[in-house]
Amino acid sequence: MVLSGPLRERHGIVTSQFGFLRRLHDHPGSRVAALAAESAVGVGATSKGVDRLEKQGRVLRQPNPSDRRSSLLALTDDGSQLVDAAEKTFTDGLAELTGNTPDDSPASATVHTVSKLRSVPERGQIGTPTS
Template identity: 65%
Template sequence: MAYKSTGGPIDLPSLFSDLVRCETRLYNALNDRLRERHGIVTSQFEFLSYLRDRPGARVADVAAEFAIGIGATSKSVDRLEKLGWVVRQPNPSDRRSSLLALTDDGLTLVDAAAETFAEHLAELLGGMVGDVPGASRMSAVAQVLAELRRALERDQIGMPTG
């Protein structure tokens, strides 16, 4: 079904397909590079980055950020803890939950992986960003996607039920 816009009709199913396929291909390419250079996958990198930037986050906070279930998030944190990259600490304001923190090894790993991630993402996006033709279009896409994400999160759309 096409919807009218100021630039003409937009084929929303095709837009959805393009968004999903681009995300999947970028995610997989980043996954391969992170695994090759640091022995981690993209989802682990994202969790570690989140915890680096938000010390004292809870499992529920991580689950909400990534729109995944608390059970799946807890299992992922268990794996990161077993690898020695994350620790659970008692939550002084709620004994039912714990606060998550990176270990020194986790911090070293995520900092090194962040450089690889940023470099490879810049390679993958090539001429679509920076001071080149097409950058203003990519900037517009980034703005639209940020607005869409804010609206989806504000309205709690797509959140897991379990």
């Protein structure tokens, strides 16, 4: 894929891992459930993804002081540096995928990007009733 290939080649991660890391960069102290809800991925799959990132030394699980049953997630220094490095790769790939250029205004680029991204599942009739 336009996004995962370059992320894997240059940074050793795929798009879903970048999404998790990016979310934690912007929202340190998130719980797995919040990360799952934001990513529209099940809690189990998100937890496994976080486990992988933790084993790679990119994410830390810290005890949640208000709920012993859950953990709060934080990026390690390595994870934070990875997000910063992968951001341009991701942004460039997204621009290539949607046909945006750096000259596009942020609002115009956002509308164009959302429109393009919505058209992909629509063309494949993903999520539409079969009868």
